[in-house]
Amino acid sequence: MEANKSKPASEEEAPVRLPQKRFYRQRAHSNPIADHSFEYPVRPEDYDWTQHYPTMGEGQQVEFADIGCGYGGFLVTLGELFPNKYAIGMEIRVKVSDYVIDRIQALRKLHEGQYQNIACIRTNAMKYLVNYFRKGQLEKMFFLYPDPHFKKAKHKWRIINPALLAEYSYVLREGGHIYTVTDVRDLHEWMCKHIEQHPAFERLSEEQLREDILAEKLLDSSEEGKKVTRNNGDKFVAIFRRV
Numbered sequence: 001m002e003a004n005k006s007k008p009a010s011e012e013e014a015p016v017r018l019p020q021k022r023f024y025r026q027r028a029h030s031n032p033i034a035d036h037s038f039e040y041p042v043r044p045e046d047y048d049w050t051q052h053y054p055t056m057g058e059g060q061q062v063e064f065a066d067i068g069c070g071y072g073g074f075l076v077t078l079g080e081l082f083p084n085k086y087a088i089g090m091e092i093r094v095k096v097s098d099y100v101i102d103r104i105q106a107l108r109k110l111h112e113g114q115y116q117n118i119a120c121i122r123t124n125a126m127k128y129l130v131n132y133f134r135k136g137q138l139e140k141m142f143f144l145y146p147d148p149h150f151k152k153a154k155h156k157w158r159i160i161n162p163a164l165l166a167e168y169s170y171v172l173r174e175g176g177h178i179y180t181v182t183d184v185r186d187l188h189e190w191m192c193k194h195i196e197q198h199p200a201f202e203r204l205s206e207e208q209l210r211e212d213i214l215a216e217k218l219l220d221s222s223e224e225g226k227k228v229t230r231n232n233g234d235k236f237v238a239i240f241r242r243v
Contacts, residue, residue: 016109021071024099040128047132052119053086062086063139065171067125067159068146070223072100076107077221079118081213085139088132089120097122126159129167136173140214143180145224148187160191162198169200169242176242177204181218181235183228188236201240209239 041047050056064082069075069089078087091097100120107115123132146159155161160180168178178201180191195201209215219225219235228235 016106018106018110019099019102021099024095038123038128040123040131042131044130044132044134044137049086052088052121053116055116056086060086061137062088062133063137064088064142065090065125065133065138065140066142066144068092068143069100069120070145071096072103072120073226074142074144074217074222075100075118075120076103076115077217079115081217083114083117085117087118089118090123090125090129091120092122092124094122126164129164129171133171135170138172139176141168141172141176141178142218143178143191144218144222145182145228146180146187148182148184150186155190158187158190160194162194165194165198165201169198172242174242177212178240178242179214179218179237180239181225181237183233183235185234185236188238192238195238195240200242202243204239204241209237212239215239 049062063085064078064087066075066078066087066089069091072089075087075089078085089097089100091100097120104115104118104120143159147157149155149157172178178195180188180195182188182191192203196203204212215237218237220229225235
């Protein structure tokens with residue numbers, strides 16, 4: 001009878017660990033107008049979402065979109081709060097998106113059967129959003145701590161602007177919500193002004209905002225939100241309904 005042979009150390013599986021952000025550092029800002037190199041579908045029907053979601057069945061679809069998801073803290077929270085909904089994070093920075101992808105893969109291995117409903121893709125949502133989503137597909141869109149682009153000449157780079165709101169109203173279903181949070185008062189007022197001026201959206205009252213399960217999570221779930229908390233910064237939240 002042969003004795004049990006243990007695997008050589010070189011063949012043993014390494015323990016699964018979450019990725020460390022220090023190996024994925026990248027500058028905080030990216031020019032969304034620049035000619036980055038992206039692969040994207042010609043139309044939503046051409047995109048195979050099952051490559052990102054192992055459990056996605058026929059007829060199921062992505063319903064939550066975290067635009068500029070950063071290091072994925074809020075995306076992970078969405079996966080935990082809504083296990084039966086598919087959420088996608090869209091991030092333009094290559095190293096940051098790589099981190100989120102690796103983070104999700106590690107979480108799936110560490111927690112069997114969980115986090116199968118979240119994923120991240122590197123893309124420019126300002127240019128290719130409608131290439132991924134059909135009319136009325138999304139239930140919720142999130143814009144958490146977006147780049148303020150302080151200079152007036154760069155305001156056209158802001159992720160909330162009149163031209164892009166037409167696209168957001170297209171992909172968002174009736175009754176769906178846009179969530180915004182920032183630590184910059186000027187940007188908060190800018191986003192609120194432009195969204196409220198658009199005929200497809202109405203702002204929720206403070207009472208309605210407090211009743212939303214995600215209202216509190218918007219503040220501190222993301223890495224940027226935690227940073228603002230550590231620095232005792234202000235946070236401005238607004239939620240809008242697609243009418």
